Amino acid sequence: MSDIMLFTSYEDELQRILLPQNVQINSYLEEDYNTKLIPTDTYPNNYDSYDSYLDLYDDLYENINIKEFDEKFLSDSEVNKKYCKKEKDCRFLFIYYHSGQESKANIHLKTFSHIAGILDRTMVLTNVGRSRIESCNQFPFEFYYNLNALRNLFPKVNFISQLDFENWSRNRFKKPTIQHLHLSHDDSLMPILEQVNPIIEPVTHINCFNKFDLKFDNIAKFQRISINSEVLLQVNDGNDSSTLLIKNLMDSDAEILLIKDDIGKEILTQTHSAIPYANHIIKEALRIKVALKSYVAVYWRMEGVNPKSLPECAKQLSNTLQYIREIHGISNVYLSTDYPISTELNDPFSQFSHLTEYYNQAMKILNSTTDINIYSRISFDTFGKLRNRIGNNDEFIATDGVQRILDRIVCIGADYFLSGPANCCEQLNTFIRTVINARNELSKFDDSELQNIISRW
Structure with a gap:
């Protein structure tokens, strides 16, 4: 087996590797957020x-x-x-x-x-x-x-x-x-x-x-x-x-x-193993996992996509989510996205402001999907106390940083993982590759509840 840090069952492996010894998951989640x-x-x-x-x-x-x-x-x-x-x-x-x-x-x-x-x-x-x-x-x-x-x-x-x-x-x-x-x-x-x-x-x-x-x-x-x-x-x-x-x-x-x-590639071995993340990040991922129970994780990075195609992409995604609900009975969805893609989109004086309608329309279509509950990091007010302590700086506002790490962990632990086709989403960036590799290893365990590794809507 690869030496990647994975979750045999999501909670058990996190407890074994990343949480203090002799601490049960339930009691750990009930503690104050001060990890x-x-x-x-x-x-x-x-x-x-x-x-x-x-x-x-x-x-x-x-x-x-x-x-x-x-x-x-x-x-x-x-x-x-x-x-x-x-x-x-x-x-x-x-x-x-x-x-x-x-x-x-x-x-x-x-x-x-x-x-x-x-x-x-x-x-x-x-x-x-x-x-x-x-x-x-x-x-x-x-x-x-x-x-x-x-x-x-x-x-x-x-x-x-x-x-x-x-x-x-x-x-x-x-x-x-x-x-x-x-x-x-x-x-x-x-x-x-x-x-x-x-x-x-x-x-x-x-x-x-x-x-x-x-x-x-x-x-x-x-x-x-x-x-x-x-x-x-x-x-x-x-x-x-x-x-x-x-x-x-x-x-x-x-x-x-x-x-x-500046290489961008590993110098020694070709391995996907990574340094495990801090307990306060793992704790937020567990909080989302417990709240959603079974869920579909959707990775939709819109940067570089023709904005005019986004509404149609949203319709395709909506249909796919309804299909998954009918087949697997999963109605909760965690959306990892860079929407809104830029503050410039909301600036009426920006040269890109005319594109705002396409992004907003896509989200309206997705949120109106019948019998599907769409959630995101915003829904859970992730790192709320930590943001209040440090300040609402770019680390928490942007779609990268600690929020991106959190999304990756949540996507790895999802029952079903979706990403978009070529005309709707980036195909194989590092985020997706990491999630695929981790889910592939996770699927090898007998008690795995994963319904897929990755699918395109």
């Missing part, structure tokens, strides 16, 4: 809810100058021991940028965690937000992911938060040396390693390196490895690209390896 998190080695362990975790997170940033003052008299060996458990040879691997959205970047981060173990380097847990894993984002790694589960996957790898990495770099008297490696696509059949001469100022500011105290000088080494990403689809762990990459990184004596990943 208990497992603290990392580098965070104080005096918080027992996500709200208090956020309080701690805010406090760390607000009082960073005070903390620096308190620690500025520490020797470099003391600073190293505090943040990476070693008095010397404190070395890090920092993947500060991934070109792909969260579902791809998630898998890439797991791949590089494996490489960090090979290199005996501490893995920096890059910040997250808006479906991206990037150093400039505002939320800590654990806002999306279950760090305890990641540690279980890589028990020999030391992890550190981006915030603590920042504090380490600032408190060092002798500033750490760096090597910057850019992984980029090239049409060549063989990977190419070359030295590059970057313009330092844009590099440091565009990627928010100015908040880290790093040693960008003439000694810093900047390299590029150009890889044909299509070739990666046909190779395994012994391929030339991974061999060149790992050998190059093993030869580095820099304290910090900074990596920008």
Whole structure:
């Protein structure tokens, strides 16, 4: 069986992998929304809810100058021991940028965690937000992911938060040396390693390196490895690209390896396994699952579709939902969609405002389907308390970010999964591919209640 994190029965597997031991699902759902998190080695362990975790997170940033003052008299060996458990040879691997959205970047981060173990380097847990894993984002790694589960996957790898990495770099008297490696696509059949001469100022500011105290000088080494990403689809762990990459990184004596990943494909193994998500996301998915009982999940991303075809697409979907109700007796529907596709559609002065009627008409047709109940994340006021605590920013308003992760989990656990035909919806993006792979594995269990893997309406 694949090593993808799946749900034998949805609740049982989530309880086994992602929830605290000896906690029953029903009692867990009845708790207050303040989800208990497992603290990392580098965070104080005096918080027992996500709200208090956020309080701690805010406090760390607000009082960073005070903390620096308190620690500025520490020797470099003391600073190293505090943040990476070693008095010397404190070395890090920092993947500060991934070109792909969260579902791809998630898998890439797991791949590089494996490489960090090979290199005996501490893995920096890059910040997250808006479906991206990037150093400039505002939320800590654990806002999306279950760090305890990641540690279980890589028990020999030391992890550190981006915030603590920042504090380490600032408190060092002798500033750490760096090597910057850019992984980029090239049409060549063989990977190419070359030295590059970057313009330092844009590099440091565009990627928010100015908040880290790093040693960008003439000694810093900047390299590029150009890889044909299509070739990666046909190779395994012994391929030339991974061999060149790992050998190059093993030869580095820099304290910090900074990596920008523009490949979009896995460097090592071709696997669909991902880092499990944070408990507060899983809890929201369970809440929806329990409320809907049996349900059809519909993924309908309208971006890139001719708006004039949307009403007809909605009619086809409506007919399909009625057919599923008649055959399988399922009348509840969870809709994952990017509607409204843009705020510009609701702006009367926008050049796109004339398209609004097509989107609205499609939704009216869908909502009027006889004997079918349409729900979405909006229906369940997902992450309501968390939104109130953090603020109603783009992370919760947009159709990507934590909401997109939630939709993916809900789609995986649906009794029936639908996506649109070519003229109505994207065909095989990462979201759909992840759901298909997970549902395919889930269907192999004897007690699976899945009625299909994926169907097109």
